[in-house]
Amino acid sequence: MTEHRIALIPGDGIGAEVLPPATAVLDRVGRRHGIRFRYDEFDWSCERYLREGAMMPADGLDRIRHHDAILLGAVGWPGVPDHVSLWGLLIPIRRQFDQYVNLRPIAVLPGVPSPVRAAEPGLEFVVVRENVEGEYSEVGGRFRRGFPDELAVQEAVFTRPGVTRILDYAFSLAATRRGVLTSATKSNGIVHTMPFWDELVEEAGERHPEVSWHQEHIDALVAKIVLDPARFDVIVGSNLFGDILSDLAAAVAGSIGVAPAANLNPEREFPSMFEPVHGSAPDIAGRGVANPLGAIWSAAMMVDHLGHPEASAEVRSAMADVLGNTAVRTPDLGGTATTESFTRELLDRL
Amino acid sequence: MTEHRIALIPGDGIGAEVLPPATAVLDRVGRRHGIRFRYDEFDWSCERYLREGAMMPADGLDRIRHHDAILLGAVGWPGVPDHVSLWGLLIPIRRQFDQYVNLRPIAVLPGVPSPVRAAEPGLEFVVVRENVEGEYSEVGGRFRRGFPDELAVQEAVFTRPGVTRILDYAFSLAATRRGVLTSATKSNGIVHTMPFWDELVEEAGERHPEVSWHQEHIDALVAKIVLDPARFDVIVGSNLFGDILSDLAAAVAGSIGVAPAANLNPEREFPSMFEPVHGSAPDIAGRGVANPLGAIWSAAMMVDHLGHPEASAEVRSAMADVLGNTAVRTPDLGGTATTESFTRELLDRL
Ligand SMILES: CC(C)[C@H](C(=O)O)[C@@H](O)C(=O)O
Ligand SMILES: CC(C)[C@H](C(=O)O)[C@@H](O)C(=O)O
Numbered sequence: 001m002t003e004h005r006i007a008l009i010p011g012d013g014i015g016a017e018v019l020p021p022a023t024a025v026l027d028r029v030g031r032r033h034g035i036r037f038r039y040d041e042f043d044w045s046c047e048r049y050l051r052e053g054a055m056m057p058a059d060g061l062d063r064i065r066h067h068d069a070i071l072l073g074a075v076g077w078p079g080v081p082d083h084v085s086l087w088g089l090l091i092p093i094r095r096q097f098d099q100y101v102n103l104r105p106i107a108v109l110p111g112v113p114s115p116v117r118a119a120e121p122g123l124e125f126v127v128v129r130e131n132v133e134g135e136y137s138e139v140g141g142r143f144r145r146g147f148p149d150e151l152a153v154q155e156a157v158f159t160r161p162g163v164t165r166i167l168d169y170a171f172s173l174a175a176t177r178r179g180v181l182t183s184a185t186k187s188n189g190i191v192h193t194m195p196f197w198d199e200l201v202e203e204a205g206e207r208h209p210e211v212s213w214h215q216e217h218i219d220a221l222v223a224k225i226v227l228d229p230a231r232f233d234v235i236v237g238s239n240l241f242g243d244i245l246s247d248l249a250a251a252v253a254g255s256i257g258v259a260p261a262a263n264l265n266p267e268r269e270f271p272s273m274f275e276p277v278h279g280s281a282p283d284i285a286g287r288g289v290a291n292p293l294g295a296i297w298s299a300a301m302m303v304d305h306l307g308h309p310e311a312s313a314e315v316r317s318a319m320a321d322v323l324g325n326t327a328v329r330t331p332d333l334g335g336t337a338t339t340e341s342f343t344r345e346l347l348d349r350l
Numbered sequence: 351m352t353e354h355r356i357a358l359i360p361g362d363g364i365g366a367e368v369l370p371p372a373t374a375v376l377d378r379v380g381r382r383h384g385i386r387f388r389y390d391e392f393d394w395s396c397e398r399y400l401r402e403g404a405m406m407p408a409d410g411l412d413r414i415r416h417h418d419a420i421l422l423g424a425v426g427w428p429g430v431p432d433h434v435s436l437w438g439l440l441i442p443i444r445r446q447f448d449q450y451v452n453l454r455p456i457a458v459l460p461g462v463p464s465p466v467r468a469a470e471p472g473l474e475f476v477v478v479r480e481n482v483e484g485e486y487s488e489v490g491g492r493f494r495r496g497f498p499d500e501l502a503v504q505e506a507v508f509t510r511p512g513v514t515r516i517l518d519y520a521f522s523l524a525a526t527r528r529g530v531l532t533s534a535t536k537s538n539g540i541v542h543t544m545p546f547w548d549e550l551v552e553e554a555g556e557r558h559p560e561v562s563w564h565q566e567h568i569d570a571l572v573a574k575i576v577l578d579p580a581r582f583d584v585i586v587g588s589n590l591f592g593d594i595l596s597d598l599a600a601a602v603a604g605s606i607g608v609a610p611a612a613n614l615n616p617e618r619e620f621p622s623m624f625e626p627v628h629g630s631a632p633d634i635a636g637r638g639v640a641n642p643l644g645a646i647w648s649a650a651m652m653v654d655h656l657g658h659p660e661a662s663a664e665v666r667s668a669m670a671d672v673l674g675n676t677a678v679r680t681p682d683l684g685g686t687a688t689t690e691s692f693t694r695e696l697l698d699r700l
Contacts, residue, residue: 082538083545115577117465140505140542150510152546155490160500188432189593192490195433196502219593223601226576227465243539243569244594251573 001034004306007064007271008041008071011089013280014290015045015073021292021343022071022299025315028350029303033311040067046077046085055088061096069302070273073295074280090275095132097270099263100162101169102129103301104246104277106253110324112333114254116226125232126177127249128170129242131263133162134193136239158193158238163200169266170236171208177233181213184221184237184245197238222248229253250277257332260297262305272305274298284331288338291330293319296346318349351384354656357414357621358391358421361439363630364640365395365423371642371693372421372649375665378700379653383661390417396427396435405438411446419652420623423645424630440625445482447620449613450512451519452479453651454596454627456603460674462683464604466576475582476527477599478520479592481613483512484543486589508543508588513550519616520586521558527583531563534571534587534595547588572598579603600627607682610647612655622655624648638688641680643669646696668699 008023010016026037042064044056055075057063064070075090076082093099107124108114114123139155167183174181183201187194198215205213216224218241225232225245229252237245250259259277276294284290296315304312322328328345329335337345358373360366376387392414394406405425407413414420425440426432443449457474458464464473489505517533524531533551537544548565555563566574568591575582575595579602587595600609609627626644634640646665654662672678678695679685687695 076538083541086538087541115467117467136539136541138541139503142542142546148510150546152508152543153489154506154508154540154543156504156506158502158504160498186590186593188426188436189486189590190504191433191437191486191488192492193502193504196492196500219597222572222594222598223606226598226601227606240536240539243536244572247569248572248576248598251576256573256577 001036003036003038004068005038005040005066006069006071007067008039009044010041010073011044011075011280012046012077012085013074013282013285014278015075015280017285017288017290017339018276018292018295019071019073021339022295024343024347025296025350026299026303028347029311029315032314032350033308035308035311044089045075046080049080049085049088055085061092064271065097067271068306069271071295071299071302072273072275074276074278076280078282091136093273094263097265097273098132099265099270099272100130100132100166101262101264101266102131102242103262103264104129104242104249104259106246106249106255106259108253109255109258110320111329112254112258112323114252116229116252118227119229119252119254123230123253125229125249126173126234127242127246128166128173128234128236129246130162130166130237130239132239133157133159134239156193158196160200163197164204167200167204167236168207170234171204171211171213174211174213174234175208179211180233181211182221182232182235183213183215184218184235184241185215186218186241188217218244221245225249225252246277257291258293258297260294260301262298262301264305272302274302288340289331290339291332292339292343314350318346321349322346351386353386353388354418355388355390355416356419356421357417358389359394360391360423361394361425361630362396362427362435363424363632363635364628365425365630367635367638367640367689368626368642368645369421369423371689372645374693374697375646375700376649376653378697379661379665382664382700383658385658385661394439395425396430399430399435399438405435411442414621415447417621418656419621421645421649421652422623422625424626424628426630428632441486443623444613447615447623448482449615449620449622450480450482450516451612451614451616452481452592453612453614454479454592454599454609456596456599456605456609458603459605459608460670461679462604462608462673464602466579466602468577469579469602469604473580473603475579475599476523476584477592477596478516478523478584478586479596480512480516480587480589482589483507483509484589506543508546510550513547514554517550517554517586518557520584521554521561521563524561524563524584525558529561530583531561532571532582532585533563533565534568534585534591535565536568536591538567568594571595575599575602596627607641608643608647610644610651612648612651614655622652624652624655638690639681640689641682642689642693664700668696671699672696
């Protein structure tokens with residue numbers, strides 16, 4: 001019996017509604033594979049912020065540092081500014097645990113319609129996003145606040161080690177798949193950091209001769225993802241570009257509500273974090289109709305990361321089974337199932 | 351007889367093939383409206399760079415400073431790095447002539463298929479892009495080049511006057527249309543400049559109470575443009591976000607090859623520049639099959655900017671007429687017409 005200690009952070013809104021389905025799936029698949037998951041739950045959230053003035057306790061990170069993985073629901077709630085909630089919980093976890101890979105697979109799932117004509121069932125690719133540096137930095141500030149000549153500056157910081165490791169991750173991943181990689185750039189417009197990124201891609205390409213790579217400017221790339229999504233397999237991008245590309249790709253696949261994300265520390269010095277891409281969805285929170293697939297797919301990625309690829313694959317095929325062979329789905333996918341009835345249907349197929 | 355002096359910069363590749371159709375259209379519509387266009391042509395291009403070491407002469411900007419407008423074909427050619435060609439020609443014109451508005455309309459044109467299911471004929475909206483500051487700055491650089499701890503920094507610079515004027519332009523434009531405006535932001539991830547942008551949007555909203563506005567994070571926004579493009583009318587974004595959004599929007603409309611852009615100095619202290627969004631297209635250059643619609647639509651925007659809205663509207667309805675009522679179109683739109691035969695068909699309808 002393998003045992004894994006999982007830190008659960010339901011967070012806000014539907015975050016709390018989609019984690020129980022995910023743990024139910026984990027328990028079920030764990031039983032079949034001799035894996036035991038032990039959960040510790042943390043109430044870190046906007047509610048906690050409003051009550052106690054902080055999204056998490058001062059020693060929050062220490063409390064989850066020795067868990068094997070973190071499963072997060074959603075962060076954010078009306079009334080708490082985004083930068084407070086996110087920079088108070090989500091982003092510190094990504095950074096302090098050096099989760100420098102944000103892995104975001106997308107797929108056109110059976111029975112889930114895509115808004116894009118060229119996105120056919122079976123289409124799938126993955127966005128590898130740099131997750132701890134780049135355009136998201138705290139360097140910069142405001143000058144002459146409130147005066148007519150006020151200005152704000154934001155420094156994007158790209159380091160050789162930081163870019164190299166995300167590229168090596170992406171190239172290695174591409175080598176295990178179709179052997180093709182697309183690098184998102186903007187070196188024709190952004191003068192300092194993007195030409196540097198391109199040079200490091202060139203160097204990484206030399207280290208990975210088995211992968212054929214090319215680069216695309218981000219503006220052309222978003223257009224091509226809409227026009228011809230099937231040409232992509234692994235796309236690597238900076239923190240900001242990866243963020244934009246992964247939401248776009250999920251929308252193109254019709255899977256914005258079911259898309260998962262893994263925030264990985266590949267060296268396993270720190271726990272990795274798994275979270276659905278969707279947010280806390282205040283409009284439907286509390287009604288029991290949230291789609292649990294984003295959380296369940298994220299949990300499947302966690303199972304894979306913890307060393308159980310077969311168990312992970314079983315979860316993903318149960319997902320495809322329900323969507324492809326039944327009409328059971330939550331309202332966001334055009335059905336009438338509740339979170340609970342959908343989950344029951346899925347568990348039956350595991 | 352009104353006379354306008356136009357600086358023509360064909361630039362590279364198909365740039366030289368699409369400007370003659372545009373001037374033919376200008377001459378025809380000018381004749382009907384008592385407008386005379388006088389052209390001065392400049393050979394500034396990658397070819398010139400390879401021959402003489404510079405994209406344009408040292409006093410290039412002075413030579414076109416007193417023209418009424420600039421019509422540009424395309425810039426860029428294999429063998430000349432993008433940052434050389436663009437920062438040697440396109441970007442200096444935008445900046446030195448303070449063309450701080452980049453206006454990019456998109457439309458689903460009759461008979462032009464869209465890759466997105468929800469994009470129906472008649473759909474049209476406009477992206478207003480800040481064009482001279484923001485993420486495209488020369489501030490920043492490289493540190494410890496070639497060493498293991500090398501890094502590159504790129505400063506995004508947002509000023510109160512720079513952001514305020516683009517927002518006021520966008521809000522005023524929205525007021526003449528459906529009265530709704532979407533601001534692209536990323537204030538949940540980008541700490542200094544985007545919250546500043548949001549504050550200035552709030553202030554601009556107070557100055558323009560007739561416009562109802564909302565903001566969207568860039569990642570959610572790209573997804574919504576694919577899922578439900580009809581909800582947008584005017585979208586305003588920073589230099590980088592506007593660049594990404596306008597290419598995406600053109601792709602969603604199916605009009606990436608025909609999309610126009612106006613680089614405006616609204617105060618008319620300097621000439622404005624009009625250019626198709628497409629590039630120099632080395633793959634088809636020299637074959638006489640380039641689609642001239644991007645250049646023609648850009649010329650129509652120029653005519654409007656020069657004070658002749660009716661003449662401009664005639665060009666746009668001739669475009670719709672050919673596309674909607676004939677099968678004449680260039681290969682990129684699935685037809686067999688050459689640049690010349692397509693242009694002849696269009697001229698016949700003016
Ligand atoms: C070529 C490049 C510098 C340019 C830009 O990003 O401004 C282009 O993409 C555009 O949109 O006009
Ligand atoms: C909420 C926000 C800070 C976050 C990001 O941009 O990283 C989100 O969009 C995501 O992609 O996880």
